[in-house]
Amino acid sequence: VLFLARYFDDHRETLHQPRTMLVPAACTIACALLVLKQPDLGTALLLVFIALTMMLLLGLHWRYLLPLVIGGGVLTPILWNFLKEYQRRRILVFLNPYMDPLGASYHIAQLLIAVGSGGAFGKGFLAASQSQLNFLPMNHTDFLFAVLAEQWGFAGCLVVLLAYVFLVTRGLQIAGDAPDFFASLLATGISAMLAIQVFINVSMVLGIMPIVGIPLPLLSYGGSSLLVTTLSIGLLLNIHMRRFMY
Numbered sequence: 446v447l448f449l450a451r452y453f454d455d456h457r458e459t460l461h462q463p464r465t466m467l468v469p470a471a472c473t474i475a476c477a478l479l480v481l482k483q484p485d486l487g488t489a490l491l492l493v494f495i496a497l498t499m500m501l502l503l504g505l506h507w508r509y510l511l512p513l514v515i516g517g518g519v520l521t522p523i524l525w526n527f528l529k530e531y532q533r534r535r536i537l538v539f540l541n542p543y544m545d546p547l548g549a550s551y552h553i554a555q556l557l558i559a560v561g562s563g564g565a566f567g568k569g570f571l572a573a574s575q576s577q578l579n580f581l582p583m584n585h586t587d588f589l590f591a592v593l594a595e596q597w598g599f600a601g602c603l604v605v606l607l608a609y610v611f612l613v614t615r616g617l618q619i620a621g622d623a624p625d626f627f628a629s630l631l632a633t634g635i636s637a638m639l640a641i642q643v644f645i646n647v648s649m650v651l652g653i654m655p656i657v658g659i660p661l662p663l664l665s666y667g668g669s670s671l672l673v674t675t676l677s678i679g680l681l682l683n684i685h686m687r688r689f690m691y
């Protein structure tokens with residue numbers, strides 16, 4: 446986000462030219478491929494989505510993404526061979542959630558049971574069987590939203606999602622009030638980063654997207670995630686504090 450904000454600020458006079466987007470696109474793809482090799486498919490997708498969001502907000506026409514989509518479709522069989530075996534299983538399970546309920550499909554099956562059993566108001570604090578009895582693996586990290594759904598139900602999840610909506614919309618308001626173009630881009634990128642993380646995490650818990658390793662900001666267990674998220678919010682507050690400097 447910092448790199449893209451600085452680059453676009455330095456090239457603000459040529460943002461309407463498609464070739465201005467080539468350098469950030471190449472850097473994003475290079476970083477995403479390195480992260481993918483770790484292997485970390487979720488973070489690699491996060492980098493791509495953040496870059497695409499910032500480019501589209503700066504005026505990149507969607508038709509310029511068509512060659513990327515076509516190229517990705519053509520390279521899919523080749524990229525499939527570079528994925529780890531567990532990553533392939535996750536994609537296959539997404540396409541058929543019940544193909545192996547005691548093996549590869551176990552995660553998604555337990556997620557759906559946990560979310561569905563919560564009902565409107567949940568089973569109560571520490572009264573959820575799927576998470577408390579460890580039927581749901583990794584319930585303190587990537588799948589924490591399923592724990593919330595089981596314990597606090599639809600009402601509790603709605604409160605959490607509204608809190609995220611407030612956080613992201615305030616970030617976008619800060620971007621609109623920013624003192625300069627760079628600060629505005631930085632606030633926009635940070636808001637997009639938080640929104641995309643929430644969207645991917647909640648979508649994979651609900652079975653809308655394949656399971657990837659994306660934590661739920663400020664809630665999932667993880668030191669590096671918490672550090673980056675709090676630093677990002679600190680940058681937003683810093684931009685807001687200096688909105689009347691110029």
